[in-house]
Amino acid sequence: xxxxxxxxxxxxxxxxxxxxxxxxxxxxxxxxxxxxxxxxxxxxxxxxxxxxxxxxxxxxxxxxxxxxxxxxxxxxxxxxxxxxxxxxxxxxxxxxxxxxxxxxxxxxxxxxxxxxxxxxxxxxxxxxxxxxxxxxxxxxxxxxxxxxxxxxxxxxxxxxxxxxxxxxxxxxxxxxxxxxxxxxxxxxxxxxxxxxxxxxxxxxxxxxxxxxxxxxxxxxxxxxxxxxxxxxxxxxxxxxxxxxxxxxxxxxxxxxxxxxxxxxxxxxxxxxxxxxxxxxxxxxxxxxxxxxxxxxxxxxxxxxxxxxxxxxxxxxxxxxxxxxxxxxxxxxxxxxxxxxx
Numbered sequence: 001x002x003x004x005x006x007x008x009x010x011x012x013x014x015x016x017x018x019x020x021x022x023x024x025x026x027x028x029x030x031x032x033x034x035x036x037x038x039x040x041x042x043x044x045x046x047x048x049x050x051x052x053x054x055x056x057x058x059x060x061x062x063x064x065x066x067x068x069x070x071x072x073x074x075x076x077x078x079x080x081x082x083x084x085x086x087x088x089x090x091x092x093x094x095x096x097x098x099x100x101x102x103x104x105x106x107x108x109x110x111x112x113x114x115x116x117x118x119x120x121x122x123x124x125x126x127x128x129x130x131x132x133x134x135x136x137x138x139x140x141x142x143x144x145x146x147x148x149x150x151x152x153x154x155x156x157x158x159x160x161x162x163x164x165x166x167x168x169x170x171x172x173x174x175x176x177x178x179x180x181x182x183x184x185x186x187x188x189x190x191x192x193x194x195x196x197x198x199x200x201x202x203x204x205x206x207x208x209x210x211x212x213x214x215x216x217x218x219x220x221x222x223x224x225x226x227x228x229x230x231x232x233x234x235x236x237x238x239x240x241x242x243x244x245x246x247x248x249x250x251x252x253x254x255x256x257x258x259x260x261x262x263x264x265x266x267x268x269x270x271x272x273x274x275x276x277x278x279x280x281x282x283x284x285x286x287x288x289x290x291x292x293x294x295x296x297x298x299x300x301x302x303x304x305x306x307x308x309x310x311x312x313x314x315x316x317x318x319x320x321x322x323x324x325x326x327x328x329x330x331x332x333x334x335x336x337x338x339x340x341x
Contacts, residue, residue: 009128021068028063112154151164250298266311267315
């Protein structure tokens with residue numbers, strides 16, 4: 001399995017300029033390949049991933065700046081595009097209404113992917129040297145383990161981060177230990193079968209007033225002006241802070257469960273469908289803020305690495321069926337007490 005380790009990076013002014021130039025070049029390539037795929041389909045031709053990969057070679061003559069980017073990074077741009085196309089097609093097959101892939105703006109393209117090669121990590125000096133970019137110091141606040149398969153460089157707000165992707169072997173399953181069932185919710189983030197109630201921290205709601213004020217400030221400014229960019233940067237920092245709060249809470253909670261129990265049972269929820277069924281904007285926002293999907297994701301990979309068994313249970317009638325006699329007792333979402341018939 002692949003485990004990602006995220007570290008704060010500190011490129012100097014020269015390297016940061018190269019990073020911005022490389023991101024802009026990769027963004028141009030993404031948009032160009034997307035444009036040519038769309039044009040081909042409109043002309044009755046079905047483009048292929050391999051064909052677009054070969055197209056990158058000829059595009060280097062049209063745009064010489066592509067030659068200043070490591071070849072593997074350019075290939076991963078094409079891979080990202082086709083991953084997005086595949087995800088869109090899969091959504092369409094499920095019967096959902098979809099639009100078209102959008103072109104990437106400068107604010108929406110933030111990551112360079114050095115897959116398999118093009119980087120050298122110096123653990124003693126805490127630096128990573130990237131081909132055609134240079135050396136970037138980073139803070140290794142915790143050591144990574146396993147064989148490194150790739151490194152990503154990403155920009156978030158005013159900061160830069162490196163994400164080291166390492167391959168690790170799964171641990172042997174725990175043979176003895178307690179089991180626990182976890183039921184996620186909105187009033188409380190989770191309630192488990194041991195009777196523990198984990199309060200919902202509601203990080204987004206606590207920052208909502210600040211977000212609205214910053215959004216109003218951005219709306220009053222001329223688009224792409226310096227003041228607009230500064231206001232947008234302040235808003236991005238607030239969102240980054242909320243994301244970091246969520247991740248810290250979910251990492252600690254999932255680690256606590258994985259280290260305590262040999263088996264963990266959760267509902268196999270279709271979270272995206274729950275969001276779409278929510279008629280109220282507040283309900284959709286609350287489900288998104290709770291981040292159940294991220295919590296399940298953290299539980300999954302932590303359980304695999306620790307030898308803990310994670311069981312996903314069909315959620316059908318789990319809140320309607322009596323745990324004592326098995327009878328179905330219909331209840332609305334607002335009913336919090338069950339009576340055995």
